[in-house]
Amino acid sequence: MNICPIADKCGGCTYQGVPYEQQLKEKEGAVRGLLSSAAFDPSLCLPIEPCPDVYRYRNKMDYTFGDEVKDGPLQLGMHKKKQFLSVVNADQCQIVPEDFNRLLDATLQFCRDKGYTHYHRRRHEGLLRYLILRRGVRTNQLLVNIVTSPGDFAEDEYVNVILSTKTDHDICGVLHTVDDSRSDAVNPTEIKVLHGSGHYEEVVMDLKFNVGPFSFFQTNVPAAERLYRDAIALIEGIEGKTVYDLYCGTGTITQAMATKAGKVIGVEIVEEAVEAARRSAARNGLTNCEFLCGDVLKVLDGMPALPDVIVVDPPRAGIHPKAMKKICSYGVKQIVYISCNPKTLVQNLVSAREEGYEPVYFKPYDNFPMTNHIETIVLLQKLNS
Ligand SMILES: C[S@@+](CC[C@H](N)C(=O)[O-])C[C@H]1O[C@@H](n2cnc3c(N)ncnc32)[C@H](O)[C@@H]1O
Numbered sequence: 001m002n003i004c005p006i007a008d009k010c011g012g013c014t015y016q017g018v019p020y021e022q023q024l025k026e027k028e029g030a031v032r033g034l035l036s037s038a039a040f041d042p043s044l045c046l047p048i049e050p051c052p053d054v055y056r057y058r059n060k061m062d063y064t065f066g067d068e069v070k071d072g073p074l075q076l077g078m079h080k081k082k083q084f085l086s087v088v089n090a091d092q093c094q095i096v097p098e099d100f101n102r103l104l105d106a107t108l109q110f111c112r113d114k115g116y117t118h119y120h121r122r123r124h125e126g127l128l129r130y131l132i133l134r135r136g137v138r139t140n141q142l143l144v145n146i147v148t149s150p151g152d153f154a155e156d157e158y159v160n161v162i163l164s165t166k167t168d169h170d171i172c173g174v175l176h177t178v179d180d181s182r183s184d185a186v187n188p189t190e191i192k193v194l195h196g197s198g199h200y201e202e203v204v205m206d207l208k209f210n211v212g213p214f215s216f217f218q219t220n221v222p223a224a225e226r227l228y229r230d231a232i233a234l235i236e237g238i239e240g241k242t243v244y245d246l247y248c249g250t251g252t253i254t255q256a257m258a259t260k261a262g263k264v265i266g267v268e269i270v271e272e273a274v275e276a277a278r279r280s281a282a283r284n285g286l287t288n289c290e291f292l293c294g295d296v297l298k299v300l301d302g303m304p305a306l307p308d309v310i311v312v313d314p315p316r317a318g319i320h321p322k323a324m325k326k327i328c329s330y331g332v333k334q335i336v337y338i339s340c341n342p343k344t345l346v347q348n349l350v351s352a353r354e355e356g357y358e359p360v361y362f363k364p365y366d367n368f369p370m371t372n373h374i375e376t377i378v379l380l381q382k383l384n385s
Pocket of ligand 1: 216217218246247248249250251252253267268269270273294295296297313314315316340
């Protein structure tokens with residue numbers, strides 16, 4: 001595949017044009033460097049696992065409406081490198097399926113024809129904010145969600161434009177989210193289902209998941225599936241055990257573990273994700289998993305059962321030092337740490353070491369080629385246990 005035509009402008013990919021082998025080498029080197037800087041043995045790091053698909057792997061993309069030059073034509077795409085207020089059209093992106101590029105084009109053309117303005121982040125005026133596309137890799141469903149400020153938006157005409165765009169996926173839903181906030185993240189005031197369903201379906205490790213428009217879900221499904229399987233395989237004798245799955249999102253790993261463990265308790269701060277997790281667990285016929293909504297730091301004070309093993313999959317910011325201390329204080333023999341940010345992972349490993357846990361297995365995964373993201377699985381073992 002040729003280098004992306006906007007590689008020099010787009011803030012999305014950092015490794016465009018870099019041969020894949022070199023990307024892997026640099027990522028593995030970066031992780032080993034972080035280990036050394038925190039006085040861990042860098043040889044603990046196993047070779048990085050390459051991605052099953054180097055291109056077209058993403059299942060979600062958040063595109064921003066804006067302009068590339070001040071008062072220039074409307075664009076829809078990614079923020080420009082180092083220029084937060086500029087947006088470059090991203091209709092030839094190589095890490096999303098072709099359908100995303102087609103729907104981006106159709107949406108942009110429709111909005112330009114209508115003469116709609118984009119929301120201006122400094123002036124806080126204008127209509128169009130984001131286009132969020134999500135797809136079920138195993139179900140071939142695609143969910144379209146256009147986010148605007150309050151104002152006139154031709155919803156029926158937009159649905160017709162989307163449904164008449166030739167796509168390989170089935171359009172399972174078209175949503176219009178209205179957002180009246182001044183925040184950079186979407187804060188829905190209203191979510192209107194204009195066509196079909198408000199969710200899409202995904203299948204991971206033979207379990208079905210119903211994913212809402214704003215729920216977290218791993219963006220590279222086959223790669224995430226491999227990551228989860230490998231992480232669960234590290235748990236010694238999971239059968240009959242009570243497992244905590246902290247930062248559980250929509251409960252993917254929770255449910256995969258529940259098919260084997262005695263009981264699994266998932267903790268997640270986003271209510272929509274917890275509700276989705278409960279719905280899918282019921283649908284998957286799993287009665288031995290429970291989901292608690294709240295901040296791990298607080299929820300850990302009132303858990304209904306003690307754990308035999310703990311799995312954590314925190315956001316990029318890592319685990320709050322106080323929460324890390326509480327997690328270690330259970331004294332379980334094994335803690336499996338799944339990380340999406342090696343920097344905060346290593347900081348947490350330093351805290352875990354102070355609490356008597358040593359990393360005994362450390363493997364990075366390249367689940368997001370072309371970008372600088374790295375996933376890692378670490379097995380922490382309690383010393384003298
Ligand atoms: C990397 S995701 C893990 C998702 C999950 N393992 C999955 O596969 O769907 C991290 C999750 O932690 C949640 N989160 C962030 N801070 C949290 C906190 N303080 N307490 C509980 N959950 C939190 C986020 O909402 C997000 O769903």
